[in-house]
Amino acid sequence: MDLDHLAETESTLTVADRLWRTEMRRVFGPDAVLLHGFGAERQGAPGTRLRTTFEARRSAIAAWRHVRRPAA
Numbered sequence: 001m002d003l004d005h006l007a008e009t010e011s012t013l014t015v016a017d018r019l020w021r022t023e024m025r026r027v028f029g030p031d032a033v034l035l036h037g038f039g040a041e042r043q044g045a046p047g048t049r050l051r052t053t054f055e056a057r058r059s060a061i062a063a064w065r066h067v068r069r070p071a072a
Helices: 003-028 032-036 049-068
Strands: none
Touching: 003 032, 003 049
């Protein structure tokens, strides 16, 4: 596992998650992640800032998971 790449993906994920959570709170209020974090609402409508932050977070999670996979 490339530890530098892992650290980079962790950093990217941390920032993406923070931005998504901030947008969730802005749209749905202080308990947004608890109430809507697993429903379809978490994605936001196409073209919204919530959708943009959701997609960035989803992409960051995928990259982080990929780096964590053991080499074959």
